[in-house]
Amino acid sequence: MSRSVLISGASIAGPALAYWLSRYGFDVTVVERAPELRRGGQAVDFKGRTHLVVLERMGLLDELQRRRTGTTDTVLVDEHDHELAVISGEFTGGDLEILRGDLSEILYERTAERCEYLFGDSISALTDFDDGVRVAFEHGPDRTFDLVIGADGIHSRVRGLVFGPERDFVKHLGHYYCVAGANPGGSAERQVARGHNVPGKLAVTGGSKGQQFYLFASSELGHGRDDVQAQRDILRTVYADVGWQVPRMLDELDGFADFYLDSLSQVRLDGHYTRGRVALVGDSAYGNTLGGFGTGLAIVGAYVLAGELALAEGNHLAAYPRYDRIMKRYAKIAGNGNTGRFLAPGTATGIRLRNWFLGSRMFLLMTKYTDKAANDIDLRDYPALVVASSPS
Secondary structure: OOOEEEEEOOOOHHHHHHHHHHHOOOEEEEEEOOOOOOOOOOEEEEOOHHHHHHHHHOOOHHHHHHOOOOOEEEEEEOOOOOEEEEEOHHHHHOOEEEEHHHHHHHHHHHHOOOOEEEEOOOEEEEEEEOOEEEEEEOOOOOEEEOEEEEOOOOOOHHHHHHOOOHHHOEEEEEEEEEEEOOOOOOOOOOEEEEEEEEOOEEEEEOOOOOOEEEEEEOOOOOOOOOOHHHHHHHHHHHOOOOOOOHHHHHHOHHHOOOEEEEEEEEEOOOOOOEEOOEEEOOHHHHOEOOOOOHHHHHHHHHHHHHHHHHHOOOOHHHHHHHHHHHHHHHHHHHOOOOHHHHHOOOOHHHHHHHHHHHOOHHHHHHHHHHHHHOOOOOOOOHHHHHHHHOOO
16 A cells, blocks of 8 residues: 655645545655745635535534634726626635635644645656656655645645646636735725726725736747746736726735735646546646636545545556546636636727626626536545445
């Protein structure tokens, strides 16, 4: 039985997988390139009964309910601040919303005593042998593990080392987004933000959450993902001709320690999330930026992967194909749609049509369809199955 597992990434999918694997008796190590847990961050959400059932089985649901943030309605306005349409918090926030940093902290606290965490390091090379995976780290000594799992996001280092370069599996969707400013959380009350569109651009501010949000159409940019000053300059250039409250928002950018800009991208692995002794989970496997199901997919994917490995007694040759098959079907909820075109239509006519759609019956029907898709999985009760099949 494969017992030692290395997980790359300590955001959401990694610690969720670590929780289940350590509960099932695996020896788990989690490596994270950041020097410590990332605090704060944007709000993430769970949608539908399936997501909540997994959280219940993890014993997390009550605590997440206590630390949830309030949903936020976004009122779309013209350049004179006249209201045009509303994007409801139920559409953007799901059934339970919590700060990414708070969720990561909760998952870490539930796993830190049973799992080894290596902060400030990352994987530099992987060699998959018949009897294990030899792992080279950027800073620590080489080690060998039975299995390696990539839970390191859309720009996954593990996927790049094992499956191939990012350009072969990640499609740029023609837009970028930016979240600036810390979300203080701490309030479950409903919030209101205000947003303004011009063709191909959206800017959002307001509410008590203290964040700014930008989304704009663009071909791929050549900036470094760690060059925050260059990213701020890109934002100022893109939005230099936009009125409303945007000039004031841009003036505030340098005062925000929390700043994140990235492309809207979709991972396309065609249901093959495993190779040899290596598997991918979360955004590294089925990410679709701002697609609305990323955190729920990560939690469900970690639950399924760990459960299948436990049922197979660590035999990845049996567990991985079942994980691939189950998640290929369920990951379709991330869809092929482009949230960027919906939030930032490319023409004035497109903006008017989008605003009309937000108030139409068709929008309500689409929302009900996405709620149904979030539950479209035959979720096995792995903890009960594993306990029942264990020797007394």
